[in-house]
Amino acid sequence: MSKDEADAAGNGRLRTTGTKPVLDRQVQVHIGRKLKAVYDEVAAEPLPKEILDLLAKLEGRSTE
Numbered sequence: 001m002s003k004d005e006a007d008a009a010g011n012g013r014l015r016t017t018g019t020k021p022v023l024d025r026q027v028q029v030h031i032g033r034k035l036k037a038v039y040d041e042v043a044a045e046p047l048p049k050e051i052l053d054l055l056a057k058l059e060g061r062s063t064e
Contacts, residue, residue: 023031047055
């Protein structure tokens with residue numbers, strides 16, 4: 001692994017097992033927590049009226 005690859009992987013936390021690179025467990029957990037935080041914010045946003053109207057039509061009911 002080149003120095004640039006090691007730096008990009010979090011200061012050398014990238015290692016190889018066989019032929020596939022593997023991130024340390026701590027790095028995986030950190031990335032998972034950050035992704036969850038981002039997606040939790042998105043999931044908590046209200047759906048736009050257009051989407052709600054479309055869902056209502058698909059369910060066979062009107063929103064008016």
